[in-house]
Amino acid sequence: MTTPLRIVFAGTPDFAARHLAALIDSHHDVIAVYSQPDRPAGRGKKLKASEVKELALEHNIPVYQPENFKSDEAKAELAALNADVMVVVAYGLLLPKAVLDMPKFGCLNVHGSILPRWRGAAPIQRSIWAGDAETGVTIMQMDVGLDTGDMLHIVTCPIESTDTSASLYEKLAQTGPSALLETLEQVASGTTHPVKQDDTQANYAKKLSKEEAQIDWTMSAEQIERNIRAFNPWPVAFTHMQNHAVKIWQAEVVARSGEAGKVLSADKSGVVIATGDKALRITLLQPEGKKPMSAQDFLNGRADWVAVGSSVGHA
Numbered sequence: 001m002t003t004p005l006r007i008v009f010a011g012t013p014d015f016a017a018r019h020l021a022a023l024i025d026s027h028h029d030v031i032a033v034y035s036q037p038d039r040p041a042g043r044g045k046k047l048k049a050s051e052v053k054e055l056a057l058e059h060n061i062p063v064y065q066p067e068n069f070k071s072d073e074a075k076a077e078l079a080a081l082n083a084d085v086m087v088v089v090a091y092g093l094l095l096p097k098a099v100l101d102m103p104k105f106g107c108l109n110v111h112g113s114i115l116p117r118w119r120g121a122a123p124i125q126r127s128i129w130a131g132d133a134e135t136g137v138t139i140m141q142m143d144v145g146l147d148t149g150d151m152l153h154i155v156t157c158p159i160e161s162t163d164t165s166a167s168l169y170e171k172l173a174q175t176g177p178s179a180l181l182e183t184l185e186q187v188a189s190g191t192t193h194p195v196k197q198d199d200t201q202a203n204y205a206k207k208l209s210k211e212e213a214q215i216d217w218t219m220s221a222e223q224i225e226r227n228i229r230a231f232n233p234w235p236v237a238f239t240h241m242q243n244h245a246v247k248i249w250q251a252e253v254v255a256r257s258g259e260a261g262k263v264l265s266a267d268k269s270g271v272v273i274a275t276g277d278k279a280l281r282i283t284l285l286q287p288e289g290k291k292p293m294s295a296q297d298f299l300n301g302r303a304d305w306v307a308v309g310s311s312v313g314h315a
Contacts, residue, residue, distance in 0.1 A: 002188035008083040010034035016089035017051040022177030107142040116202035119147035126205035129230035150194035164232040217261035221278040241305040250284035268296040
């Protein structure tokens with residue numbers, strides 16, 4: 001076993017907390033945690049701590065929450081920790097070069113895709129959206145660019161035809177911690193093999209938006225089906241049926257055709273709607289103010305919203 005590293009961890013959501021938990025359980029020393037400032041949440045808009053902060057406090061690890069690292073005070077505070085390495089997982093703040101160069105072995109990032117395929121904010125969702133056959137986790141040596149640093153370790157996993165962003169997130173959250181620990185062993189023993197990224201293969205994984213989640217029925221059935229899985233659990237694909245917003249949680253491509261947005265059939269097996277090429281059978285949907293329900297349950301109360309020959313998609 002290598003000499004324990006003095007680690008500063010920076011992260012915010014549950015995905016990051018899974019990695020912090022693995023570090024806490026390892027032989028390394030997590031000497032401090034950085035997380036974004038508490039934010040208002042819920043109906044009462046009370047300040048809520050991040051999952052990473054809550055976990056750190058449970059283990060009596062000091063927590064720092066600067067708004068950014070522009071001030072000399074924030075930089076001096078980090079420098080005083082004298083860390084061997086800083087591990088960054090879904091932190092949500094850009095780190096200036098002065099910070100990246102501060103720890104003895106620099107800053108490592110756990111990225112939720114096989115770099116350089118998807119750089120940016122939503123790599124897990126964009127891999128489904130684009131129809132990729134596989135994704136994975138890349139442990140990267142951070143530099144000043146957006147996810148452009150040298151790759152130290154990659155672990156891949158297939159994207160199944162039923163994977164949603166939620167299920168893929170779970171797979172990568174289980175893969176990432178062990179990949180991170182393996183990389184830290186290489187760092188501690190001086191056996192890393194950094195690999196430069198091929199910038200010509202890079203794509204920008206921009207954040208999803210609610211506007212993007214509205215289904216455009218003129219798209220291909222395959223693309224709409226991938227959007228439905230990529231936008232699950234947020235922002236959730238939706239359409240309008242008789243002026244009512246309806247979220248679409250699950251659908252499958254079927255070999256039928258018709259005018260895009262036209263209801264071709266509606267029975268207990270699903271609501272079949274024509275797209276730009278084939279058709280989609282919707283099997284799980286959610287009218288506004290209701291819980292997600294099967295097509296059968298939906299038709300029991302809202303069959304008039306999807307009468308055969310009617311159109312959907314217009315508010």
